[in-house]
Amino acid sequence: MFSLFGLAFIFIVGTGVGAVREKEYGYWNLTIVGGASATGWRYQDTTSVFFGRGDQEGGGRGEVQCHWVYNPETRGETMECTEGGFGYQWGDEGRTDITVQQTLENIDGEVGSITLGGTANVTLRYGTSANGRGFEGRVIVSAKRCCLGRMNG
Ligand SMILES: *[C@@H]1O[C@H](CO)[C@@H](O)[C@H](O)[C@H]1NC(C)=O
Ligand SMILES: *[C@@H]1O[C@H](CO)[C@@H](O)[C@H](O)[C@H]1NC(C)=O
Numbered sequence: 001m002f003s004l005f006g007l008a009f010i011f012i013v014g015t016g017v018g019a020v021r022e023k024e025y026g027y028w029n030l031t032i033v034g035g036a037s038a039t040g041w042r043y044q045d046t047t048s049v050f051f052g053r054g055d056q057e058g059g060g061r062g063e064v065q066c067h068w069v070y071n072p073e074t075r076g077e078t079m080e081c082t083e084g085g086f087g088y089q090w091g092d093e094g095r096t097d098i099t100v101q102q103t104l105e106n107i108d109g110e111v112g113s114i115t116l117g118g119t120a121n122v123t124l125r126y127g128t129s130a131n132g133r134g135f136e137g138r139v140i141v142s143a144k145r146c147c148l149g150r151m152n153g
């Protein structure tokens with residue numbers, strides 16, 4: 001018979017520092033290409049493919065593309081993604097860390113959709129376009145259960 005003491009012990013061990021391993025569901029393979037014009041327009045194009053840990057070898061979940069534009073005249077920015085359930089955000093002005101979030105179906109045999117998120121450090125290469133204002137990078141972001149709320153405004 002399970003004693004109450006036994007259950008409490010398991011609970012304490014399970015929540016101890018470092019004891020809780022967050023389950024990893026897979027990762028996003030993200031490509032980022034950006035740039036700016038002399039007149040102050042800025043843009044960023046990202047392509048993301050999610051790979052589920054439980055998915056077949058090479059079985060990505062389909063590409064999601066996002067296009068972001070900053071308009072210096074209105075000082076407004078717009079973000080459009082090919083899937084509403086996907087979003088990303090930079091953690092800082094210098095674009096050194098990126099947070100990704102996506103709602104996906106049938107992950108690891110779970111019924112319905114779940115939202116996964118992850119953050120990773122990015123090293124972008126600068127000076128990749130003719131005007132010298134371009135940058136690009138590639139990053140793998142591992143996916144955990146999240147939620148960070150709504151992204152992309
Ligand atoms: C990420 O995508 C690039 C380009 O398709 C590919 O070369 C690379 O192997 C991928 N990396 C992983 C870990 O899936
Ligand atoms: C990013 O790098 C910083 C400094 O090296 C480190 O403390 C942090 O854990 C890293 N973040 C991720 C998500 O790997």
